[in-house]
Amino acid sequence: MIYPAALTLAFLLPGLEWLRGVDLGAVLYSPQEFPPGQRFYLAAKLLGMMAMSVALVQIGLSALGRAGMLRLDRSDHRALGMLITLLMIAHVASFVTGVSIRNGYFTWYLMMPNLTNGSYARGVSMGVIGFWLLLLGVAVHLLRRGLPRLLHRAALVACGLGLVHAVWIGTEKMYIWGLVAGFAALFGAVLLKKSPLLNLRPERH
16 A cells, blocks of 8 residues: 555656646647757656655655565565666756757766866766666666675665755755655654554553
8 A cells, every 4th residue: 555655656746846837838839938958858857856756765665664564575676776767867868968959969978977067067966976876776786797786775875866966956845855754754653653662561460
């Protein structure tokens, strides 16, 4: 029950927040109102928000699994991981395409971190570094041949950097706080339920 509900919210919350700030009718039917590449930029924003949202669900479900509230199968873990990866690839591709169309040339340099060119560039770089770490973590999981399993943890670091990236330069953030608060409440409820203070029984004489 928690898994499908969390996955639904992972798409619903960022989708609604994205729609709140976008004139969808103009996006679909009035391209002349947008500068070149703007549609790709808007698509990149939505894809990035959804990737971050699914990543938070992945982390939240794993934490709840460790707390004993639910059992997340390996197949579910892999499916969420691949979904996050595909969304991130689509996010990066859409962003680079939009900027390339606007500038009139292929902006390949956006795929490289740039920590010395202002606050916005550093915020973007957090996402760039996270993207490459995510690909590393996924590659380790898929190949498994002579690669230390610990390197798969790069995907977790990537999610952390993605969160920093989203909060740093993103204008839509309520979906993040909503998911974090929801999982924090569930996790707190599990810990409270397991607390020995709630399991005290009156002694019988």
